[in-house]
Every structure is written in C-alpha cells, then in structure tokens.
Amino acid sequence: MRKVVKDLENIPTQLVSQDAIDSLQNIIETQDKSLIKSDIYRGKYIKLDGSKGDAVVEKLHDIYHGKCAYCEERTQIYIEHYRPKGRVQSTKHGGYYWLCYEWTNLLPTCHECNKIGGGKADQFPVKNKHLTFEDCKTNQKLDTAKVKASYLNKNEAPLLLHPEIDEPKEFLAFEIDVNKKGISITGLDGINGRGFKTVSICNLNRESLLFNRLDYINDNIKNGIRKILGLYSKGSISKETFKSEMKEFFEDLDKDKTISTKTFTLLRWFILENVENFQKLVIPNLPIKDQDIILAYFKAYKNGDL
C-alpha cells in the first residue's frame, strides 16, 4: 500500500450524473440495496467507436497506476467499496448503501485482496462505532461533507488503512517470513493496531505476495549486486570503479522507490530507509562470502561516504 492523492474536484461524471442522483434517492427512500447500479459506480459509458468503457475503473486505474490499492501488485482492477455497501461482516450494520456512488469510497483492488473468503469482502472493523445513514445527515438531508471518507474515518476510526487518507509508512513494515518462504508484511502499531489489522483483513501475507516480494529483491537487488561484484572479482573493473558502480546502483534503487508506477514501492522504500532494514531483508539473500562487503558499502552509501 502506498499513499495516493485522488483529485476530489475531478469526479467521474457518471458518479454525479442526474441518473446517479435519482438512483441514490431511490435507494435511500426504499433502503433497497438491490437497486444499487454497478453501471453507475463503474462509470459505464459508450466510447466513440461504439464499444463500452468503465470511466470510474479507468480513472482509478490512472490514479493508482494500474495497481491494487491494498497490495500494490499490478492487476486487473475491480472496484472496491472501502465501506461495504451491502452489509458489514460480524455486525448488525446493514452496509453503507448511501456511499455506493461516493468517489472517496471507491478504490481499485485486485481480486485476491477483496474476495469473499480470504480477502476483505464485507469486513470493516472500527475502533469507535459504525456510523449510520442518520449520522450522515444534517437538517434531514444527506450531508455531502459527511459522506467523505476523511470525515467518516475521523469519527469511526476504522482499522483498515485508507491509502488516500493514511500514510502506510507509519503503520507497516516488512520482515523475512518465519517459514522463510519470502517477505512478509507486518504492523508497527501493535497486534490490534491498524497495520496488523489491514494485513489480516486483506490477507496481505498470502503465499503469492510473500514470493513476489522476495522475487523483487532477488531480481532487482541481488542480481544487480551480483553483476557488479562479478566484474570486480574477475578483475574486469578496478576498486574505484566498483565503488562508483555500487554508488550508482544504490542511487538508482533510491530513484525507483519514488516512481509511483512501480510495484511494491512501500517495500522499496522500507529496504532503503536504513541500514537495519537493508541488513534484515537483503543481506540474508546474498552469498555468505559477499554479505560483509555489501553491508559495508550500503552503510557507507547511507553515511554519504561512498
């Protein structure tokens, strides 16, 4: 998960169309959630060539660079209602049906993070209390300020992080998986904190993610280091060149972590944040004979001595 900025002034027209306003009114009056139209929250439209498009899916795809809001893998995008529209699992709450077309409630996710049975689905635990439709009204009318995720999050204190409101760096960390299968993600704010809960709600330690995070380290970091070390040990480059190549390599990794189109940018940031993280996640994946020298070079890089 990475922090994402969504333009709240640039809402897909389908979400604020007369059709959406009428449909929402109808849903509110009847409280019939079967009247929620997926064509509206997906932003169905007809393209110039006559084919069908999904404007909301396309916009979320652009904002999130084709990545899942929760796991940061590049994926086919499905629209997820951050606050479930139909029901809230393990509660008597009937779902936030009045937020079915609310822009700040719509996130792009992969199938796995949001699936029923093993994904987020209708889970939405909060620290305070789940707000109701009545709580979002002012003078008997739905208040447009009270349907925004920022207002609701302040009042409910949900355990699931919202990538457009929260800074995931403050809540999440990475470590080598206990079964040594790969890299797992963990919470920084205690077992009942928002980091841990987000990981468990979205199942962010499923096997494929553990492997894919480790693949990133092996493909991008381990192999890069091996290439430079190989040239040095064969005598193809001098010690000075080796030093400058290593510096350039670390600088490139530092640049990559800021590029929002890349996958796993939170992991990229975490690894490079300090020597301790690099030592914990990268060094054990290197051949034992190379571990000390690479750690020393990374320490020098962080100290500005490389």
Ligand SMILES: [Zn+2]
């Ligand atoms: Zn995902």
